[in-house]
Amino acid sequence: GAGVSQSPRYKVAKRGQDVALRCDPISGHVSLFWYQQALGQGPEFLTYFQNEAQLDKSGLPSDRFFAERPEGSVSTLKIQRTQQEDSAVYLCASSPPAGGYNEQFFGPGTRLTVL
Amino acid sequence: GDSVTQMEGPVTLSEEAFLTINCTYTATGYPSLFWYVQYPGEGLQLLLKATKADDKGSNKGFEATYRKETTSFHLEKGSVQVSDSAVYFCALSKQGAQKLVFGQGTRLTINP
Numbered sequence: 723g724a725g726v727s728q729s730p731r732y733k734v735a736k737r738g739q740d741v742a743l744r745c746d747p748i749s750g751h752v753s754l755f756w757y758q759q760a761l762g763q764g765p766e767f768l769t770y771f772q773n774e775a776q777l778d779k780s781g782l783p784s785d786r787f788f789a790e791r792p793e794g795s796v797s798t799l800k801i802q803r804t805q806q807e808d809s810a811v812y813l814c815a816s817s818p819p820a821g822g823y824n825e826q827f828f829g830p831g832t833r834l835t836v837l
Numbered sequence: 838g839d840s841v842t843q844m845e846g847p848v849t850l851s852e853e854a855f856l857t858i859n860c861t862y863t864a865t866g867y868p869s870l871f872w873y874v875q876y877p878g879e880g881l882q883l884l885l886k887a888t889k890a891d892d893k894g895s896n897k898g899f900e901a902t903y904r905k906e907t908t909s910f911h912l913e914k915g916s917v918q919v920s921d922s923a924v925y926f927c928a929l930s931k932q933g934a935q936k937l938v939f940g941q942g943t944r945l946t947i948n949p
Contacts, residue, residue, distance in 0.1 A: 726880070753935060764841075764926050764939030765881070778936065813881070817935075826937060828873075828881040 724748070726829035728814050731807050735804045735837045743799045743832045747816030755826060756789055756815040765813050771797060806837045839864040843927050843940035850917055852946050858912040858943050860901075860927035861893040870894075870903050870910040875924045884912075884925070904940070919947045 727746045736782040757765035773794035791797040815826040844859040872884040885894035890905035927940040
């Protein structure tokens with residue numbers, strides 16, 4: 723079956739531009755996560771959805787970052803007025819419904835370069 | 838806050854060598870612990886996990902034991918192969934918190 727997909731795979735933006743990154747989770751997965759991975763570092767948590775509800779956005783670095791998942795499936799991470807420090811790989815992960823911890827399945831990521 | 842520290846890389850070994858990648862964590866309560874692997878050109882994949890103290894996770898010849906007394910979860914493999922070349926990430930998750938907290942990653946290269 724299809725895994726988590728993300729688009730675009732690569733995005734180059736000029737400083738100050740707005741960008742939108744898309745994540746298609748595995749069908750039926752309730753939970754969806756966004757992470758930011760700087761070069762040579764581990765992924766860092768940005769935000770978490772359960773269905774359409776954004777339950778944790780504590781990792782969003784500034785109010786320029788906004789995420790949504792309006793129908794509980796596809797999610798979009800939007801970054802307004804991009805800055806050079808936003809350059810990173812943005813990872814999306816999804817996990818199925820159940821109690822306790824569930825394995826997170828990661829997409830290939832979107833590499834964002836801000837010039 | 839919660840954190841994970843991994844041994845610094847890169848690590849280069851010859852095929853059939855013994856591998857250890859150290860991982861220690863700082864967290865309140867009783868986190869679950871994980872090793873994720875990222876092969877070249879691919880996304881992160883769960884390699885193994887352990888959810889309570891003294892549990893041993895294992896997969897593909899890799900093992901790691903949850904040691905609460907030393908707050909460690911070291912990754913080991915008895916005989917590495919060239920195909921094990923990848924970046925390895927140690928991570929933790931707290932009950933109910935869902936999100937993963939990752940270490941900085943260790944790049945492993947196995948030479949034939």
